[in-house]
Amino acid sequence: MKRFLPLLKRIAALLLVLVAAGALFQLAARYPAQWDVTQNALNSLEPGSVEALALLKGPVKITVYATEQDAQLGDMRKLIREFVSLYQRYKPDLSLNFVDPVKDADAMRKASIKGNGEMVVEYAGRSEHITTLNEQTLSSALLRLAHNKDQLLLYLSGHGERKLDGVANHDLGEFGGRLKQLGYRISSINLTIAQDVPANTGMLVITQPQAKLMPGEVTKLLRYVESGGNLLWLADAEPLRGLEPLAEKLGISFMPGIVLDPSAQQMNAPLNWTLGSGYPPHAVTHDFDLITVFPDARALSVEHNDIWQTHTLVEGAARGWISERGVGQRFDKDRDIPGPVELAIALQRNLNDREQRIIIVGSGAFLANTYSGNGGNLDLGINMVNWLANEEKLIILQPHAAKDSKITLSKHQLTATSVSFLILLPLAFIAIGSILWWRRRH
Numbered sequence: 001m002k003r004f005l006p007l008l009k010r011i012a013a014l015l016l017v018l019v020a021a022g023a024l025f026q027l028a029a030r031y032p033a034q035w036d037v038t039q040n041a042l043n044s045l046e047p048g049s050v051e052a053l054a055l056l057k058g059p060v061k062i063t064v065y066a067t068e069q070d071a072q073l074g075d076m077r078k079l080i081r082e083f084v085s086l087y088q089r090y091k092p093d094l095s096l097n098f099v100d101p102v103k104d105a106d107a108m109r110k111a112s113i114k115g116n117g118e119m120v121v122e123y124a125g126r127s128e129h130i131t132t133l134n135e136q137t138l139s140s141a142l143l144r145l146a147h148n149k150d151q152l153l154l155y156l157s158g159h160g161e162r163k164l165d166g167v168a169n170h171d172l173g174e175f176g177g178r179l180k181q182l183g184y185r186i187s188s189i190n191l192t193i194a195q196d197v198p199a200n201t202g203m204l205v206i207t208q209p210q211a212k213l214m215p216g217e218v219t220k221l222l223r224y225v226e227s228g229g230n231l232l233w234l235a236d237a238e239p240l241r242g243l244e245p246l247a248e249k250l251g252i253s254f255m256p257g258i259v260l261d262p263s264a265q266q267m268n269a270p271l272n273w274t275l276g277s278g279y280p281p282h283a284v285t286h287d288f289d290l291i292t293v294f295p296d297a298r299a300l301s302v303e304h305n306d307i308w309q310t311h312t313l314v315e316g317a318a319r320g321w322i323s324e325r326g327v328g329q330r331f332d333k334d335r336d337i338p339g340p341v342e343l344a345i346a347l348q349r350n351l352n353d354r355e356q357r358i359i360i361v362g363s364g365a366f367l368a369n370t371y372s373g374n375g376g377n378l379d380l381g382i383n384m385v386n387w388l389a390n391e392e393k394l395i396i397l398q399p400h401a402a403k404d405s406k407i408t409l410s411k412h413q414l415t416a417t418s419v420s421f422l423i424l425l426p427l428a429f430i431a432i433g434s435i436l437w438w439r440r441r442h
Contacts, residue, residue, distance in 0.1 A: 045090065045135065046135060049087070049138075053090050053142065055143075055394070056091065056123055058123065059093040060095070060121065060123045060142070061123075062094065062095065062121050062122075063097045063099060063111070064118075064119050065099050065118050066080065066099075066100075067116055068100070076117055079133075080133065084096045101116060115131060117131070121141050140182070143183075143394060144181060144183040147391060147394060150183070150185065151202030151203075151389050152184075152187065152201050152202050153179065153185065153205065153389075154186075154187055154189040154198075154204050155187075155205040156209075156221075159213060159241070160209060161207040162364055163176075164176030164205065165177075165188075169368065170369070171368065174369050174378070175367045175378060178378060179382065182382070182394065191216075194220075197223075197229060201229060202230065202389050203388045204229060205231075205232045206246075208236040208238055209241045209243070210241070211241065213242030214242070215242075217242070218245055225249060225250070228351040228352050228354060230357045230358065230389070231358045232358075232359050232361075234361050234363070235298065235364065236298070236364045236365065237257070237296050237298040250302075250358065252300060252301075252360055254299075255298060255299040255341070256324050257323050257324035258297065258298060258322070258323060259274045259299055259339070260272060260274075260322075261274040264293075270295075273294070274294040274295075274341075274363075276292035276315070276343055277316060278318070279315075280311065282313055283392050284346065284359075286395060288376065288380065290379060291375040292366065292375050292377050293374040293375055294314075294362065294366045295363060296363060297343055299322050299337075299362060300344070300345050302342075308348065308349050309348050310346070311346040311348075313344040314343040315341065315342060315343065316341060316343050318340040320339040321339055322337040323336050344360070344384075345359070347360075359387075359388060
């Protein structure tokens, strides 16, 4: 019996190892956990993409019309599977199917597919087509599907205002394009022609007019506000040109002059840029911690009354000031007003059994094509629109473009890496093996 004891011990040890391995497998299957240790989180989704998936409460179906091999990309289906698996990690009921557009041409025609690799994302009876595969496009499609309200967004025109579909540097085309991606219908309105702002308008956007509004137009604007319409007003440091009655109606005062911010200059930015760094608690700025840039901003102040609830959205220029003399001047305690200043204000009130929401921003340029890519400008602008549209669930950080994944090593780092993997690591294995052999031999 004694001679079989070592064998029994080995068998018992082997059984224990198998039992432990089985238990670990069951735990891993029931409670999966993953850690992304890459520097740029290449194997994880942006927080905005994860939150977009959380908004979709039912199954999502993705159908990809792609051949098995592509002349440039090779095994295209494998690339798509690996990419979509990142989304399936957070949403298990997201299914992925492939259709060969060559073998099944009828299915391609029925789905109105135009090219190899096009994707159709379906949710709750609605669908979105994607022709470019990246996190930005797929997550934006998911947000559009989550945004189930077909809201009309009008912007005032006819006085040289910034256009939400314009391509000029001062226009808001990039901002408008992102809003279209989220499912908003965007159109202009000229109040010299339209009898009134349509009743089905989700919100109205007013940017800085370059010509004075006619009294009849202002009357229509006031009537829209009095009836409970939601409004986004982007005002520049220029004369109001007929919009004074609207400011008076809302209890808003625009401080004369522009805001100068030494903090921006320390970041190698112009002195007339104001950095938005303070975001008091509000639905628009929930979990928002990005720096925003407000060029040629004017400070706002609001009259507190029993009609409107007022909230400051953005503060800036804590060490800056308001100057009527322009850029290049030092702070003059006798003529200038020290910061911090209010750059964006939200108003809301209950009217006719619904909540009316208004936002005034002291810089229309912060969403212009020239500046909208700075910091979190676009994210903040989109948050403002989603709040005005009563879509708080969509107030999340939008997914950004993929980060650069290139690894650059210096000559010394490359040498150290080569020596470690080609010399030191094999020597370590040889040493460990030799020690184990010697111990067993003796």
